[in-house]
Amino acid sequence: MxxxxxxxxxxxxxxxxxxxxxxxxALEGANRKVDGYNPLCGxxxxxxxxxxxxxxxxxxxxxxxxxxxxxxxxxxxxxxKGKTVAQAEKLFKAFRAMITREPGAxxxxxxxxxxxxxxGVSEYPARVKCATLPWHTMHAAxxxxxxxxxxx
Amino acid sequence: MTAPRPxxxxxxxxxxxxxxxxxxxxxxxxILKQQVHGKPLVYLDNAATSQKPQVVIDxxxxxxxxxxxNVHRGIHYLSARATDEFEGARAKVRLFLNAAEDRxxxxxxxxxxxxxxxxxxxxxxxxxxGDEVVISxxxxxxxxxxxxxxxxxxxxxxxxxPINDAGELLLDEYEKLLNPxxxxxxxxxxxxxxxxxxxxxxxxxxxHSRGIPxxxxxxxxxxxxxxxxxxxxxxxxxxxxxxVFGPTGIGVVYGRAELLEAMPPYQxxxxxxxxxxxxxxxxxxxxxxxxxxxxxxxxxxxxxxxIDYVTALGLDRITAYEHELLDYGARRLAAIDGLxxxxxxxxxxxxxxxxxxxxxxxxxxxxxxxxxIAIRTGHHCTQxxxxxxxxxxxxxxxxxxYNTREEIDALAQGMQRVIEVLK
Ligand SMILES: Cc1ncc(COP(=O)(O)O)c(C=O)c1O
Numbered sequence: 001m002x003x004x005x006x007x008x009x010x011x012x013x014x015x016x017x018x019x020x021x022x023x024x025x026a027l028e029g030a031n032r033k034v035d036g037y038n039p040l041c042g043x044x045x046x047x048x049x050x051x052x053x054x055x056x057x058x059x060x061x062x063x064x065x066x067x068x069x070x071x072x073x074x075x076x077x078x079x080x081k082g083k084t085v086a087q088a089e090k091l092f093k094a095f096r097a098m099i100t101r102e103p104g105a106x107x108x109x110x111x112x113x114x115x116x117x118x119x120g121v122s123e124y125p126a127r128v129k130c131a132t133l134p135w136h137t138m139h140a141a142x143x144x145x146x147x148x149x150x151x152x
Numbered sequence: 153m154t155a156p157r158p159x160x161x162x163x164x165x166x167x168x169x170x171x172x173x174x175x176x177x178x179x180x181x182x183i184l185k186q187q188v189h190g191k192p193l194v195y196l197d198n199a200a201t202s203q204k205p206q207v208v209i210d211x212x213x214x215x216x217x218x219x220x221x222n223v224h225r226g227i228h229y230l231s232a233r234a235t236d237e238f239e240g241a242r243a244k245v246r247l248f249l250n251a252a253e254d255r256x257x258x259x260x261x262x263x264x265x266x267x268x269x270x271x272x273x274x275x276x277x278x279x280x281x282g283d284e285v286v287i288s289x290x291x292x293x294x295x296x297x298x299x300x301x302x303x304x305x306x307x308x309x310x311x312x313x314p315i316n317d318a319g320e321l322l323l324d325e326y327e328k329l330l331n332p333x334x335x336x337x338x339x340x341x342x343x344x345x346x347x348x349x350x351x352x353x354x355x356x357x358x359x360h361s362r363g364i365p366x367x368x369x370x371x372x373x374x375x376x377x378x379x380x381x382x383x384x385x386x387x388x389x390x391x392x393x394x395x396v397f398g399p400t401g402i403g404v405v406y407g408r409a410e411l412l413e414a415m416p417p418y419q420x421x422x423x424x425x426x427x428x429x430x431x432x433x434x435x436x437x438x439x440x441x442x443x444x445x446x447x448x449x450x451x452x453x454x455x456x457x458x459i460d461y462v463t464a465l466g467l468d469r470i471t472a473y474e475h476e477l478l479d480y481g482a483r484r485l486a487a488i489d490g491l492x493x494x495x496x497x498x499x500x501x502x503x504x505x506x507x508x509x510x511x512x513x514x515x516x517x518x519x520x521x522x523x524x525i526a527i528r529t530g531h532h533c534t535q536x537x538x539x540x541x542x543x544x545x546x547x548x549x550x551x552x553x554y555n556t557r558e559e560i561d562a563l564a565q566g567m568q569r570v571i572e573v574l575k
Contacts (some may be wrong), residue, residue, distance in 0.1 A: 066514035068514075
């Protein structure tokens with residue numbers, strides 16, 4: 001086994017969003033709210049969305065989690081704000097494909113923009129769920145599921 | 153492979169830590185020699201499972217290559233040998249726990265199945281509507297959920313002994329919980345998340361003075377200290393083989409013969425019967441009444457070898473050595489800025505659970521892994537305990553006698569790396 005480069009995983013942008021996560025608050029006037037839960041580590045996360053005319057007007061996030069999940073939630077909130085539901089779903093699919101890809105496989109970097117900083121997570125199977133929990137939770141909220149979702 | 157050292161002479165026992173030759177002991181554990189991510193493996197996840205000495209591995213290979221047969225079922229040569237070795241392992245467990253008789257030792261899959269056995273058999277027989285089962289706030293989920301299930305089924309009530317901020321049981325509160333409705337106390341000997349060693353003899357005495365039986369979950373105790381079930385006075389004692397340097401899939405329930413005799417079987421099947429007709433089954437005698445089906449024969453024999461190994465090292469010497477190492481580790485970790493140790497009981501064994509301000513334990517685990525250091529992060533199957541301390545998770549380093557001061561130093565250095573990367 002080779003030595004690991006943790007800077008690949010904990011890139012500067014991830015570290016920065018971990019220490020100052022964006023949109024981390026309950027959302028006034030939200031019309032979607034879903035709790036996400038990762039039973040592996042006990043992380044809990046609530047995603048609030050305000051969706052009108054098929055557009056995500058605003059996003060709020062609450063919860064505790066590791067650096068990867070906090071940064072992922074923070075960057076997700078920035079990336080889906082102002083997007084249509086279809087665009088957000090497309091981003092979710094591209095993000096999930098990148099995180100769960102086989103070693104060395106390509107991914108859609110153009111579609112992902114700054115979310116590409118999470119590309120190193122695919123090398124850490126134990127951390128994949130940390131990065132995808134906010135996205136799965138948002139996905140459930142968009143699908144109109146009101147109940148808690150779990151990464152299991 | 154080198155044979156384990158003979159038991160300590162009195163002179164050695166006086167200066168246990170210095171005469172404990174860890175470098176030589178490590179030679180007995182082939183897995184410890186490897187590198188992980190290009191760094192020497194530092195295995196500090198012993199509370200999850202322990203590593204196996206060569207003698208256990210060799211015992212499994214020898215059994216499977218020269219003896220393997222079913223037990224108690226054949227008149228042929230191999231079956232007789234397998235049965236001898238299997239029953240020999242039972243006798244080793246009896247001596248290890250200082251139980252009075254071999255038939256008080258029941259082989260199960262592990263501590264979890266052991267607790268479930270007692271809950272299903274003794275619990276269903278004795279616990280009814282309005283009755284109470286007492287556990288503590290520091291229990292592993294395996295000593296919570298079976299009782300919760302039983303209480304639900306029987307309309308009984310689960311009562312919980314509170315703890316203080318150091319992670320010690322509030323014994324006054326415990327005594328107040330005991331009442332005529334209390335039908336069982338089930339308590340952990342050593343906490344897997346805090347390392348607290350509970351004052352088990354006093355707990356048992358308080359229950360017994362009111363005629364209440366006590367189950368002790370010894371999963372985290374037997375790898376670290378000599379256990380004497382008769383001195384302790386417990387009614388049931390459970391542990392897992394894999395945490396005491398034996399194989400996975402094997403564990404033990406000790407039960408006082410008098411109680412076991414009166415209990416119904418846990419599962420039905422082969423070996424647990426004396427005779428079967430479609431109208432009626434007569435159950436086998438102890439311990440077979442509780443061992444339905446083909447047991448984990450190789451696992452039991454491997455456990456026997458593990459018990460021989462730790463007994464030869466000397467449990468008292470192991471305790472003394474680990475205690476010194478634990479103190480050293482606590483001092484090294486406490487010196488790190490922003491680090492808080494969770495679980496600071498006066499009487500502790502093996503466990504260093506901690507949180508670092510501003511850093512999630514999961515990230516600590518990943519970064520330490522990059523340094524070849526294996527710890528566990530999460531709630532350690534003790535979610536109510538995490539809630540009590542107001543943390544979602546902790547990072548936990550758990551020690552065994554083959555760990556060294558150098559490994560503690562590596563952990564402390566690894567934590568500096570965590571701070572570099574994330575703070
Ligand atoms: C205190 C305690 N009890 C019970 C168990 C359950 O052991 P097993 O999973 O081997 O059945 C554990 C394992 O972590 C434990 O630490």
